[in-house]
Amino acid sequence: PKADPAKGKVIVEQVCAACHGVDGNSVASTNPTLAGQSQSYLLQQLHNFKDGKRKDPIMMGMVAPLSDQDMANLAAYFSEQKVKPRDATDKTQLALGKEIYRVGVASTKVPACMSCHGPAGKGLPEKYPRLGSQHAAYIVKQLHDYKLGEMRSNAIMADIAKRMSDAEMKAVAEYISGL
Ligand code: HEM
Ligand code: HEM
Incomplete structure (x- = not known):
């Protein structure tokens, strides 16, 4: 079935928002902002974590229970969010x-x-x-x-x-x- 961002949002609110923000703009600097990222890139990375091609202990745990359809829904949801512009924190370099x-x-x-x-x-x-x-x-x-x-x-x-x-x-x- 087609990717459904509304279904993705349900999982985001329960799971991903804690680290990536409910609108995909993360606060902690070690957690990537996902808002505005392309759907195909996000989906590829989720599959990479699932297949162990990209290794991150936190994210490998996160994708383990997700189906291919869940991951498509999540990628669709985050790709639709607007990225919030930010200023560089260290301006010396x-x-x-x-x-x-x-x-x-x-x-x-x-x-x-x-x-x-x-x-x-x-x-x-x-x-x-x-x-x-x-x-x-x-x-x-x-x-x-x-x-x-x-x-x-x-x-x-x-x-x-x-x-x-x-x-x-x-x-x-x-x-x-x-x-
Ligand atoms: C990375 C999605 C939950 C922490 C990523 C990336 C995606 C993603 C797509 C790669 C971003 C990129 O390449 O630019 C999700 C989804 C989640 C979820 C869909 C919910 C199902 C979480 C949670 C945490 C977390 C709950 C914190 C406990 C991280 C971290 C990275 C990351 C630290 C960077 C990993 C690295 O350095 O390679 N996530 N995430 N994520 N996520 Fe999540
Ligand atoms: C991915 C930085 C030059 C092609 C990335 C990522 C970073 C990065 C940080 C990961 C993004 C994320 O996790 O969300 C840079 C920097 C560059 C540079 C600092 C210059 C010094 C280039 C150039 C190309 C390129 C010139 C094309 C010839 C790609 C591709 C990916 C990527 C294809 C996705 C790789 C994957 O799936 O893991 N880049 N990049 N980059 N970059 Fe670059």
Whole structure:
């Protein structure tokens, strides 16, 4: 059956809202904001947690009892929520972060994030996730996870993360959080 966001909302209120917010805008910086993310990306990540392709002890537990239809309903619900714009919390490295996001790092061949995730961080539905207004701490963790390749694997992002220093990751994450 077709994805039903109203049915997704029932599960959100009982389970997901505690960490991701009832409208998909999370408060704690380690929990990702899901609002405004594309339906296909959200659904893929839920399947990845379920199949163990993406490893996170909390989320693997969360998806265990969910059916494919539940996950489709949840992805539909969160994709319809509006993301709340936020300001970067640490503004000291914004110039470096902006440079990485918009231009890249020539010496280490880090490509401009903008080329896939978009000039305003909106991503490209069906292809590249939205990053704009995401929590910096969450972004830094994902870049580390791609770099190490144990928790999360993706060929494109692993190659990019391996070229980045911790300081570059932190700077670009802060810039993205204010996009
Ligand atoms: C990550 C959905 C419940 C904590 C995610 C992601 C999705 C998701 C789609 C990946 C986001 C991305 O890649 O941008 C859901 C749904 C839930 C739920 C549908 C309810 C059924 C919870 C709860 C908690 C939680 C209750 C806290 C106890 C987290 C954390 C991450 C995450 C910490 C990041 C994992 C990582 O670092 O890889 N969730 N979530 N989630 N969620 Fe949930
Ligand atoms: C995913 C950051 C450049 C393609 C992600 C995620 C982050 C990120 C944090 C995870 C999003 C989430 O969990 O919600 C960055 C940064 C970049 C960059 C900081 C620049 C330094 C690029 C480029 C491409 C790309 C240039 C395309 C050639 C992707 C794809 C995913 C992704 C396909 C989804 C991977 C998956 O399913 O796990 N990126 N990105 N990114 N990015 Fe990038």
